[in-house]
Amino acid sequence: MGARVVRMFRNFNLENRVHRELSKEKPLAAPRHAVKSPASGGSSEAVEADSLNKKNDPLLSLLRSVYVESTDPAAAAAASAEVPKEVTVGNEVERRPLKFSLPGGPYGLVELTDVPKGKLTITEALKAMGGHQREPQTWTPEKIAQEYSLDLKDTKALLEFFIPFQVHIIPPKTDGAKQIKAS
Template identity: 80%
Template sequence: MGARVTRMFRNFNLENRVHREISKEKPAVAPRHAGSVPPPAGSAEAAEIADSMNQKNAPLLALLRSVYVESKDPAAAAAAAEASKEATAGTEAERRPLRFSLPGDPYGLVELTDVPKGKLTIAEALKALSSHQRQPETWTPEKISQDYSLDLKDTKALLRFFIPFQVQIIPPKSTNAKQIKAS
């Protein structure tokens, strides 16, 4: 009920109030600041400003000539530093021969012959993890890190967090359930 009453008062004589507001004289625009008003195009001030902009300022020109900028591409500098490191260090000492690989052309990749020290191929990682899982007393983290030229800390983390192909057989709830027999 209250909404009806407020709507009636709000819409009362709406057209007359709108026409009265529209017919009012518009307020005058605030005057602009004298400094921001550009001089007229044909005036003497405009010509004077244009001349001062086109003239050479000798002290500023001398300062500009004294500046010397030498720029270097960071990517090119890093590549040059890397190339110099590789030239000084023997590449044979940084790589090790491949210990294990999958037969054929796995995953459509080119067959590798050597691997950087501190890195493993997927096949080597799976072989090392499965060997450790089957014989943990023989394949200790120390032996794996020594055989594959890995850091001991990384090898322990690898063996702790990556467990490949762990098969668990869950027994059925009832004795009547069918089971797949191993052949």
């Protein structure tokens, strides 16, 4: 009820107030800052401006003769390392045939026949990690690295930090709640 009363007072004589506000004289804009006009042709400022904008042929020819060659110290240090990231033959990366593939081309994608050494497809990664999860004595990180032409350090990190298919069953807080039984 109070909102209706407030709205009545707020809207009372609204049109008259709007017309009165619009008919008031508008405030004038602030005057612009006075700018000095460009100096006439005989002043020293005009001569300096002309000399700055004009081409200086001797300096331009000296600039063209300068040749700078720089190298990144980090890239030079990486190039001198003995273990290359990818083994290349000419301009091509050395590749290995796929160990496993999904039948029938999932998602309508073209089936791959080979991958670069040091890389895995999703299917191969899941197969290797699943094998390691089921039989860690048989599928050691060393065997997986050798099988898929991977770096041992990367393989250990993959098996340690990427754990697929791990299911945690959280017990209910009350004894009366229904729970799915693991079979």
